[in-house]
Amino acid sequence: MSTSTSDGVTRAAGLEVASTVPVSFVDGPGNRFTVFLQGCNLDCFNCHNAALIGTSRAAAWRSIDDLLDELRPLAGFLRGITVTGGEATLQLDGLIALFTAVRADADLAHLTILVDSNGTLDPAGWHRLAPVMDGAMIDVKAIDDATHRRITGSGNADVLASVRLLHELDRLAELRLLVIEGLTDTPAELAAYAGFVTSVDASTPVRIMAYRHHGVRAKGLHWPETSPATMARVQATLHAHGVRDVRAPTQR
Amino acid sequence: MDLAALREAAHETVTSSQLTTRQVQQRLAQIGESTLPYPKLSADADDAMRTGLVSDLREGSAPYRPRYLLPDYARALAQGSAFLELDAPKDLDDAISFLSILYHHVPSITTYPVYLGDLDVLLEPFVDGVDDDRLHATLTRFWRYLDRTLPDAFTHANLGPHDSRVGRMLLRIDRELAQVVPNLTLKWDPQLSGDGLLDEAVRSIAAVNKPHIANDPMIRADFPPERFPAGYGVVSCYNTLPVGGGSHTLVRLNLAISAARHVGDVDAYLDTTLPDHLALLAEVITARVRFLVEEAGFYDHGFLVDEGLIDPARFTAMAGIFGVAEAVSVLLDGARTGHDAGADALAHRLVERIAAIVADTPIPHCAGERAMLHAQSGISEDVGATAGARLTVGDEPDTISHVLAVAPHHRLFASGISDIFPVEPTAADNHTALADLTRGAFDHGLREITFDVDGCELVRITGYMVRRSDVERSRTAEVRHTSTLLGAEAMDNHQVLERASRVVSAESTPFGVTVRR
Numbered sequence: 016m017s018t019s020t021s022d023g024v025t026r027a028a029g030l031e032v033a034s035t036v037p038v039s040f041v042d043g044p045g046n047r048f049t050v051f052l053q054g055c056n057l058d059c060f061n062c063h064n065a066a067l068i069g070t071s072r073a074a075a076w077r078s079i080d081d082l083l084d085e086l087r088p089l090a091g092f093l094r095g096i097t098v099t100g101g102e103a104t105l106q107l108d109g110l111i112a113l114f115t116a117v118r119a120d121a122d123l124a125h126l127t128i129l130v131d132s133n134g135t136l137d138p139a140g141w142h143r144l145a146p147v148m149d150g151a152m153i154d155v156k157a158i159d160d161a162t163h164r165r166i167t168g169s170g171n172a173d174v175l176a177s178v179r180l181l182h183e184l185d186r187l188a189e190l191r192l193l194v195i196e197g198l199t200d201t202p203a204e205l206a207a208y209a210g211f212v213t214s215v216d217a218s219t220p221v222r223i224m225a226y227r228h229h230g231v232r233a234k235g236l237h238w239p240e241t242s243p244a245t246m247a248r249v250q251a252t253l254h255a256h257g258v259r260d261v262r263a264p265t266q267r
Numbered sequence: 268m269d270l271a272a273l274r275e276a277a278h279e280t281v282t283s284s285q286l287t288t289r290q291v292q293q294r295l296a297q298i299g300e301s302t303l304p305y306p307k308l309s310a311d312a313d314d315a316m317r318t319g320l321v322s323d324l325r326e327g328s329a330p331y332r333p334r335y336l337l338p339d340y341a342r343a344l345a346q347g348s349a350f351l352e353l354d355a356p357k358d359l360d361d362a363i364s365f366l367s368i369l370y371h372h373v374p375s376i377t378t379y380p381v382y383l384g385d386l387d388v389l390l391e392p393f394v395d396g397v398d399d400d401r402l403h404a405t406l407t408r409f410w411r412y413l414d415r416t417l418p419d420a421f422t423h424a425n426l427g428p429h430d431s432r433v434g435r436m437l438l439r440i441d442r443e444l445a446q447v448v449p450n451l452t453l454k455w456d457p458q459l460s461g462d463g464l465l466d467e468a469v470r471s472i473a474a475v476n477k478p479h480i481a482n483d484p485m486i487r488a489d490f491p492p493e494r495f496p497a498g499y500g501v502v503s504c505y506n507t508l509p510v511g512g513g514s515h516t517l518v519r520l521n522l523a524i525s526a527a528r529h530v531g532d533v534d535a536y537l538d539t540t541l542p543d544h545l546a547l548l549a550e551v552i553t554a555r556v557r558f559l560v561e562e563a564g565f566y567d568h569g570f571l572v573d574e575g576l577i578d579p580a581r582f583t584a585m586a587g588i589f590g591v592a593e594a595v596s597v598l599l600d601g602a603r604t605g606h607d608a609g610a611d612a613l614a615h616r617l618v619e620r621i622a623a624i625v626a627d628t629p630i631p632h633c634a635g636e637r638a639m640l641h642a643q644s645g646i647s648e649d650v651g652a653t654a655g656a657r658l659t660v661g662d663e664p665d666t667i668s669h670v671l672a673v674a675p676h677h678r679l680f681a682s683g684i685s686d687i688f689p690v691e692p693t694a695a696d697n698h699t700a701l702a703d704l705t706r707g708a709f710d711h712g713l714r715e716i717t718f719d720v721d722g723c724e725l726v727r728i729t730g731y732m733v734r735r736s737d738v739e740r741s742r743t744a745e746v747r748h749t750s751t752l753l754g755a756e757a758m759d760n761h762q763v764l765e766r767a768s769r770v771v772s773a774e775s776t777p778f779g780v781t782v783r784r
Contacts, residue, residue, distance in 0.1 A: 041693050092708070
């Protein structure tokens with residue numbers, strides 16, 4: 016299999032990888048090997064991995080074989096792998112090649128495969144990906160289109176369509192909402208968010224995350240970090256509007 | 268120590284505002300013991316003790332009780348006790364009452380029992396017909412009783428390997444109460460235990476940083492039933508010892524000092540200096556064991572022996588080592604274990620050599636006439652030598668690399684090894700990740716695993732726990748747990764709370780006669 020990269024050169028199957036992490040507790044259930052891919056098609060002011068948005072000399076092209084070699088000694092410690100970014104689905108061919116190879120490898124076949132995505136992939140892409148992954152975690156950043164544009168620079172119609180399609184394909188692992196005070200925690204936005212979730216499936220897990228300044232560029236710093244009280248209120252509000260499974264981080 | 272210094276230490280003890288009356292009495296007893304001469308040692312061994320090359324962890328100069336004692340509680344429950352005038356219990360309340368009484372007659376180096384038994388195995392036969400609500404209420408009272416009357420975090424209970432109502436209920440209660448006592452180990456066997464019990468345990472770890480998890484099939488193989496019919500227990504801080512027996516003493520060799528004293532290459536160290544130093548360790552162990560057994564005559568009398576709750580043939584002594592990381596660094600030009608394959612290989616070679624020598628050195632009055640090798644997890648006053656065979660604290664790689672670096676020598680530490688694996692606080696929202704890491708670690712030959720989840724109110728000092736809030740309080744007022752004072756000292760000496768990974772040295776040391784300032 017061959018695939019083309021952002022520089023237009025055709026090479027053996029592989030991925031433009033920013034980094035890998037062998038022990039991750041925040042990218043899906045259990046301990047996961049997480050691959051961060053370089054490049055994103057959105058430009059969110061709140062991005063905590065802003066270095067992964069464009070191209071980077073720190074990123075490296077890695078063949079599927081190379082990634083599998085890194086993965087194999089770790090396999091006994093892992094529940095699965097998660098590919099995130101950047102936007103993972105921008106490298107669709109490489110992603111499919113990686114997942115196909117993992118499932119075909121006797122030492123790795125037990126691993127569950129998740130994609131963490133902004134949901135902008137087109138339906139044809141999801142149809143190609145669905146057979147080789149266990150699920151996708153989709154960042155639905157806002158339901159109000161203007162708010163979504165303010166955060167990401169683009170509208171959310173594609174994202175919401177992806178969520179519905181993934182649910183139909185039984186590949187919707189969870190939704191992720193970054194709570195930004197004054198922006199995504201307003202009563203209207205939360206009501207709309209819950210309305211969207213319940214229109215898809217009220218039992219879809221919704222993971223709410225607190226906005227933090229760590230890793231964020233200057234343009235995001237004037238938005239406050241999210242307080243524990245806000246997180247509790249958002250969780251309760253989504254619950255009250257019928258979202259059954261709202262997951263909030265433990266406060267200590 | 269001269270009389271004036273003894274008087275000053277005693278005066279400082281009785282006038283302390285930070286000690287309970289019982290803690291004062293314990294310190295006075297230690298001051299008294301310190302007036303007796305140390306068992307006779309050669310000039311070289313005496314010098315090794317004075318310079319810290321070899322250390323007895325301030326066990327005292329005249330050993331009169333074993334360091335760790337693991338009574339066969341199952342036998343006691345089955346036969347009752349003539350000495351305690353107790354019949355064999357017939358129901359759950361009787362069984363708990365029986366154990367609660369017996370615990371107060373079990374000595375150890377800390378003066379409290381370091382082993383409370385495999386409590387699920389001991390209590391499960393009494394819970395038929397006891398509904399969940401009553402079981403919860405009864406075991407909650409029992410757990411509170413243990414924490415309030417045995418206020419020392421080296422007091423250790425075991426659970427597993429079989430899944431049981433009592434085991435699951437105790438894990439739940441331990442999570443709910445978040446007490447430092449008892450310390451807790453789950454013996455886990457992937458074949459016998461099932462994933463449900465492991466899930467319950469890691470749920471607790473994510474909340475309260477315990478239990479510690481023992482690789483049961485691996486450890487059981489080191490305590491074969493023909494030699495150790497009652498199996499093994501994990502007590503105090505990671506000390507794995509025969510039930511119905513224990514360890515007379517624990518003496519340790521500081522490998523950081525040992526390697527620093529060596530002149531020559533690595534081979535010469537392993538062939539000459541190291542064996543010489545291990546001989547000094549063996550001499551101190553032997554002197555202490557002989558005094559305890561032959562002069563103090565601990566095993567000659569007492570109901571624990573008379574009623575068969577301990578058997579002198581099931582006692583061993585522990586040959587401890589620590590400072591592997593520094594020794595490797597000294598011998599290999601600053602190479603760091605956990606980050607350099609050559610350093611890890613030398614660490615494994617060093618431990619192999621030590622294990623071979625310990626296995627070849629007769630020690631009197633020990634099972635098989637041998638001491639058991641132990642990776643000693645440090646004491647609060649240690650500075651400049653990393654506990655046991657651990658990687659340098661604060662310098663650990665990711666958990667998987669960490670496991671792969673240390674697992675190869677875990678099989679050699681039959682009486683326990685204490686690697687602690689610091690993990691992110693996000694484990695609180697994804698506790699099953701800890702089960703994944705545990706399974707992987709045991710598949711790779713790890714003997715036992717302890718996670719330290721950042722952010723917990725219960726902080727693991729080495730094997731034992733302290734509550735952050737207690738440590739703060741101990742600076743100005745008396746606290747119930749003796750071990751909290753050690754934890755405070757460890758935190759002061761090792762900046763334990765400031766580190767990303769809060770893992771430092773402070774094992775089951777008795778509180779020597781030096782009074783904490």
